[in-house]
Amino acid sequence: MYDFIIVGGGSAGSVMAHRLSARSANKVLLCEAGQDTPPGNEPPEIRDSYSGQAYFDPRFHWTELKVTTQIVSHNNPDESRPPLRKYEQARVLGGGSSINGQMANRGAPTDYAEWEARGAAGWNWKDVLPYFKKVERDLDFDGPYHGKDGRIPIRRIPHEHWTRHSQAMGEACKLAGFAFLPDQNGEFVDGYFPVTHSNQDEQRVSAARGYLDRETRKRANLTISTNTVVKELLFEGTQCVGVKALVDGREQEFRGREVILSCGAIHSPAHLLRAGIGPVGHLKEMGIPVLMGLAGVGQRLMDHPSIALSSFVRRGARMNAHTRRHIQMGLRYSSGLPGTPAGDMFVAVLTKSAWHSVGEQIASLLTFVNKTYSETGQVKLASRDPRAEPIVEFNLLSDRRDLDRLMSGFRKMAALQMSAPLKAVTDKPFPASYSDRVRKIGVVNTKNKVLTAIAAVLMDGPAALRHYMIDNFIVEGFTFEQVMRDDEALEAFVRKAAIGVWHASCSCRMGAADDPMAVVDTQGRVKGVQGLRVVDASIFPVVPCANTNFPVLMSAEKIADAMQ
Numbered sequence: 001m002y003d004f005i006i007v008g009g010g011s012a013g014s015v016m017a018h019r020l021s022a023r024s025a026n027k028v029l030l031c032e033a034g035q036d037t038p039p040g041n042e043p044p045e046i047r048d049s050y051s052g053q054a055y056f057d058p059r060f061h062w063t064e065l066k067v068t069t070q071i072v073s074h075n076n077p078d079e080s081r082p083p084l085r086k087y088e089q090a091r092v093l094g095g096g097s098s099i100n101g102q103m104a105n106r107g108a109p110t111d112y113a114e115w116e117a118r119g120a121a122g123w124n125w126k127d128v129l130p131y132f133k134k135v136e137r138d139l140d141f142d143g144p145y146h147g148k149d150g151r152i153p154i155r156r157i158p159h160e161h162w163t164r165h166s167q168a169m170g171e172a173c174k175l176a177g178f179a180f181l182p183d184q185n186g187e188f189v190d191g192y193f194p195v196t197h198s199n200q201d202e203q204r205v206s207a208a209r210g211y212l213d214r215e216t217r218k219r220a221n222l223t224i225s226t227n228t229v230v231k232e233l234l235f236e237g238t239q240c241v242g243v244k245a246l247v248d249g250r251e252q253e254f255r256g257r258e259v260i261l262s263c264g265a266i267h268s269p270a271h272l273l274r275a276g277i278g279p280v281g282h283l284k285e286m287g288i289p290v291l292m293g294l295a296g297v298g299q300r301l302m303d304h305p306s307i308a309l310s311s312f313v314r315r316g317a318r319m320n321a322h323t324r325r326h327i328q329m330g331l332r333y334s335s336g337l338p339g340t341p342a343g344d345m346f347v348a349v350l351t352k353s354a355w356h357s358v359g360e361q362i363a364s365l366l367t368f369v370n371k372t373y374s375e376t377g378q379v380k381l382a383s384r385d386p387r388a389e390p391i392v393e394f395n396l397l398s399d400r401r402d403l404d405r406l407m408s409g410f411r412k413m414a415a416l417q418m419s420a421p422l423k424a425v426t427d428k429p430f431p432a433s434y435s436d437r438v439r440k441i442g443v444v445n446t447k448n449k450v451l452t453a454i455a456a457v458l459m460d461g462p463a464a465l466r467h468y469m470i471d472n473f474i475v476e477g478f479t480f481e482q483v484m485r486d487d488e489a490l491e492a493f494v495r496k497a498a499i500g501v502w503h504a505s506c507s508c509r510m511g512a513a514d515d516p517m518a519v520v521d522t523q524g525r526v527k528g529v530q531g532l533r534v535v536d537a538s539i540f541p542v543v544p545c546a547n548t549n550f551p552v553l554m555s556a557e558k559i560a561d562a563m564q
């Protein structure tokens with residue numbers, strides 16, 4: 001009999017396992033469906049400072065998961081459904097933090113004021129800042145915004161080590177009037193900066209590496225069971241009493257005083273739905289007996305909508321010997337759209353777009369709406385079978401303000417791209433997105449290696465040949481000239497190409513007791529049942545202006561603290 005069974009050893013689950021097992025009286029079991037990342041023996045693709053290989057490595061993913069990103073019309077049954085796309089969600093110890101882009105930021109103070117205003121009492125900026133600080137060990141900066149003793153090191157690539165491409169983007173930003181911010185995680189203001197990342201000595205530090213280190217694994221009261229897929233939550237009445245799991249393919253039951261779901265914003269709501277906790281209509285439709293009617297389960301799923309402007313990078317401006325990090329600088333700016341807060345837009349500057357030879361030649365300005373208003377996404381069950389992935393509809397751009405800002409954002413990036421510093425180091429800009437074609441060529445295998453090596457030699461050849469290759473083999477749908485000339489083409493491109501940036505969240509929101517859409521209380525306890533919490537990206541009351549890993553780690557630290 002365990003005190004705590006944690007389902008999912010991702011970003012949140014790793015923190016929970018570490019903190020709850022710090023008390024020797026607690027007997028803790030952590031179940032993770034994916035493989036272990038043993039300390040000192042992590043797969044090299046995961047350790048790598050360059051994250052592009054882990055992103056697309058099927059060993060570390062839920063490979064059957066497909067989602068729609070465009071708006072699904074539920075009023076018009078004749079309208080065809082938007083295309084299904086792959087959406088990487090981690091299946092490995094450390095979860096998203098083992099495969100993500102390692103960007104480490106927290107969002108705006110106003111985000112957490114909004115969390116509180118939406119019913120998460122005690123989650124205001126002043127309440128969450130101490131937990132952000134508790135997570136991190138900032139290797140560059142000290143002061144009121146920074147932690148020095150946390151388990152996740154944070155660093156930046158200094159300006160002098162940036163690629164010439166990143167430096168050119170810096171100069172373009174300066175010419176456009178943006179300030180240089182040495183510290184992205186200091187005061188939340190507009191400007192360009194070296195991005196903060198969770199990395200030390202040119203190696204990723206995942207939540208597993210930071211929180212499930214050798215010392216933690218020595219604790220007699222902590223069991224980490226990898227290759228363990230939880231199939232079902234077990235209940236006696238409305239009390240959750242344990243889980244049924246497949247451990248290396250063999251079925252086993254584990255009993256616990258409390259179960260903590262940390263499966264991420266897509267799989268945690270699916271577990272609740274299969275257990276009969278969710279919107280009554282949907283449960284009935286699936287033939288699942290209702291244990292607790294909770295209208296918000298799986299609803300209002302969010303991500304940050306994004307588009308990219310890519311370009312060919314000339315030799316000498318590509319990756320250099322200082323680092324394998326391909327995202328070295330970022331830009332935060334205010335769209336100025338009436339009613340939107342400052343710093344509502346974010347640009348990640350990628351000097352390289354994939355591990356292979358063509359990837360080394362293509363840079364991207366990845367622009368996302370950091371303060372998004374589109375919150376009509378949902379996770380529903382396709383089947384009661386736990387092996388079936390749920391139906392996931394992101395409905396990005398369901399709020400017109402997001403579409404408008406991606407369009408104006410594209411124009412802004414185009415202006416920077418066409419300014420003298422960037423023009424000098426790049427050629428042939430084109431609108432881009434992480435399409436399934438890009439993903440396919442992004443899988444590490446010999447065929448892709450050989451094909452891209454040949455293509456890269458041709459791309460470095462005469463400009464006319466390069467332009468022909470980009471127009472015919474890389475660009476999908478719209479050329480740069482088309483979208484710059486014609487607003488309708490730009491809108492069509494943005495509507496088609498906008499995808500999320502893997503910040504799935506908000507599908508089991510925290511909220512006040514009287515909020516019918518709230519799924520959990522301010523400590524992650526599922527409303528109306530006992531012995532069950534959700535602690536992961538699902539519980540955000542709204543997605544903050546940040547990459548989501550640090551807000552997840554902060555949330556887990558805060559709830560673990562409240563549980564002591």
Ligand SMILES: Cc1cc2nc3c(=O)[nH]c(=O)nc-3n(C[C@H](O)[C@H](O)[C@H](O)COP(=O)(O)OP(=O)(O)OC[C@H]3O[C@@H](n4cnc5c(N)ncnc54)[C@H](O)[C@@H]3O)c2cc1C
Pocket residue numbers: 007008009010011012013031032033034055088089090091092093094095096097099100101102103104105228229230231262263264265267501502503504535536537538546547548549550552
């Ligand atoms: C490709 C990619 C790039 C990203 N880039 C960034 C970035 O640069 N910066 C940033 O801040 N954020 C980034 N993110 C987002 C960030 O990593 C996630 O928001 C965060 O990791 C989510 O944490 P979580 O605990 O909610 O879920 P996860 O970390 O996804 O953990 C869920 C875990 O539960 C396990 N699980 C699920 N179902 C079961 C089951 N039935 N039984 C047992 N285990 C199960 C999964 O295998 C997984 O390990 C990225 C994410 C991805 C996928």
